[in-house]
Amino acid sequence: MPSVQLDDILPHNLASTTMARRLILLALLGCLVSVLAAATQHTLQLKASKSNADSEYHVVTHPEFSGYSLRLKTPTLCDDSVKQYSGYLDINEDRHLFFWFFESRSNPASDPLVMWLSGGPGCSSSTGLLFELGPCSIQKDPDNGTVYTTRNEYSWNTQANVFFLDQPANVGYSFTTGGKNVTRTTEAAEDVYAFLQLFFARFQEYAQLPFHIAAESYGGHYAPHIGSIIHRRNKELADSGSPTSTRHINLESIMLGNALVDPLIQMPSMVEYVCDGAFALFEPWSPTCLALRANAPVCKGLIQGCYTTDSWAPCTPATLYCWQALYTPAALKSGKNIYDIRRPCDRLSGENPICYEEIAWVEEYMARPDVRSALGADPRAPPFAACNYDMNVAFMYAGDGMRDSYRLLPELVDEGVRLLIYAGDVDMLCNYLGELKWISALESTHWEAFNAAPFLPWTVSGRSAGVVHQAGTGAGNVTYARVCEAGHMVPHDQPAAALDMLIKWINNIPIAS
Known part of the structure; x- marks a missing residue:
């Protein structure tokens, strides 16, 4: 299939504008039993190693996940009242996924474990941590411009053990050092499953707890695929009857925000939302709404074409058309923040197209040398970015965004x-x-x-x-x-x-x- 360029599908008056390109990218953000425990303890390998001059890690390997290793350290940033771990899942020495874990403020021995995934694709879960639901919230001193954190009384670790995972590689502190980049949700889910196995091998106290996957935005693609892999592997373990150090994961629920x-249902629903719903931004029979209604069936047809083939080729044109024909006009003509229509977009004039100035504060904080050192950010990791738009575009051109994860959910729900x-x-x-x-x-x-x-x-x-x-x-x-x-x-x-x-x-x- 010939390569599709943004200029080929954007209306002429938008194709050359920086704002249109940012809006396209912005919208794409628019995501164990005792025998096994004994076997795991017998085969688990722990060692200490120096990854850089400032950070000592404990390194975990797993006999059934060759090519994967987990390195850990114990920071005290953000909330020093609870136990923390941060570090990396290293994959074949070329992909490295960063995570940050916080124990529950209540009863970590019995409170469930929650994994948080931000969307994008390409956005760091550390943004969810500092901007939404983590133990601390990002702030900026109005007098001297210093960024810092304050305790979040509404943190989700109030009654849960919570970790934040930057995935796939090249998101947040995660990075690659050559080799294959992950640009599809199905591939990313395999790495997350390996991470969970190594994490539970090291922290068996959390392996016995109920496990919940919580995800936002494009995490609606991530979480069902991860849940499906966990569920499938759990059944394979139960059916095999053979001793293994791979653990059953106590998947309790999936939470999607x-x-x-x-996309087949959700993309066209935007027209109803902005033209007819309780929060309509335009008059129902305005030229904008007439154009959106005319474009919606075309968008839906392109998505249907993506759904009905195993080829990824039809999916990229569907992504590009639907965003430029529906979301870009609505955002440009309304001037609203597409994440919160009560407010204008206060970040379109800056480098980061996400419509919240606090996102820039997160980037500034996570880029500080003292923070990188405390968390064990690898020196090879690039400067922290809340969202990696190269990854966003890579997933788009792989056709991932117009695939549905809906089909994976009935089996999970029906089986508990x-x-x-x-x-x-x-x-x-x-x-x-x-x-x-x-x-x-x-x-x-x-x-x-x-x-x-x-x-x-x-x-x-x-x-x-x-x-x-x-x-x-x-x-x-x-x-x-x-x-x-x-x-x-x-x-x-x-x-x-x-x-x-x-x-x-x-x-x-x-x-x-």
Whole structure:
């Protein structure tokens, strides 16, 4: 297939503008039993090594994951009241994935383990840590311009052990040193599974805990693939009956926040959101809405072509057309932040196209030499960037964005993995209308009960937090939560509601209770 250039599909008046290019990229961000334990202890290898002059790591290898090793250190940044680990998963000496782990502030021995993944593709989970839900929040002194962190009272490690993983390689502190770059979600998921196996081999105390995958935005692609691999490998382990040091992973649930899961449903829903919904930005019969409605069927047809073939070739044109024909005009004509339509985009004039000035603070903080040293950032890692737009474009040209991860979820749900979809209602990018449409169509054993269930009011500290729609017992096997007055980054906009939701979900208590 001939290479497709951005200028080939953008309208002439947009093709040469820096803003249009940034908007395209911005929108693409738019993601064990005792026998086995004994075997693991017998084969696990631990050693100390120097990776650079400043950082000593403990290195973990695994006999069944040759080519993978995990190196660790113990920082005290951000929240020195809890145990921390940071370091890298090294893959065949050419791919290196950074992570940062925090124990629970409550009861780390029994509280569940949560893995957080930011989206992009190409955006660092450290951004989610410092900007949304981690133990500390990024701040900037207005007088001297110094960036620093403060304790986050609404951190998700209030009642959970939480780690933040920069994946795939070339995201955040993660990097490559030659060899093959990962540009598809299916490949990235294999590396994450290996990371989990090495992490649990080293930290067996966490391996026994319930494990939850939490992901945002493009994480709606990542999390179902990772969950599917875990579930499949767990079944293979159970069926094999052979002694092995590979661990069963106690996958309890998948949590997806304003996530891109089913583009065929979600992309066209943007037109309804901006033209007809409760948060409409344009008059229903305005020229903008007429043009968007005319473009939506073309977009849908291109995505359908991507869905119905194993070839990746039709998927890149679908990505390029849908973003330039739907999201770019809506963003340009409205002047709004597509992550939060209540506010203008305050970052389009800067180097980073994400519409929050705090993202630049995160980059400045993570680039500080003292922070890099404390976390054990490898000297070979490039300067920290909140989002790597080269990776974003690489995934786009691989056609990954217009693939759906929706098809992986029914088996997981039907076999006991709980699913939570939460959506801030002022996010245009992955809007709540599209989220509800795809989850309502999910063909699981809970489909009929979910669609018959009422929307229940959800309050936090006497204040309306949103509505909840669920099927199943407790917090639900399939649950949808619409979060009021929240954009794409729900824990940033409504931290108390996000923490309330998390605590109830991981304890299997109805959210609307």
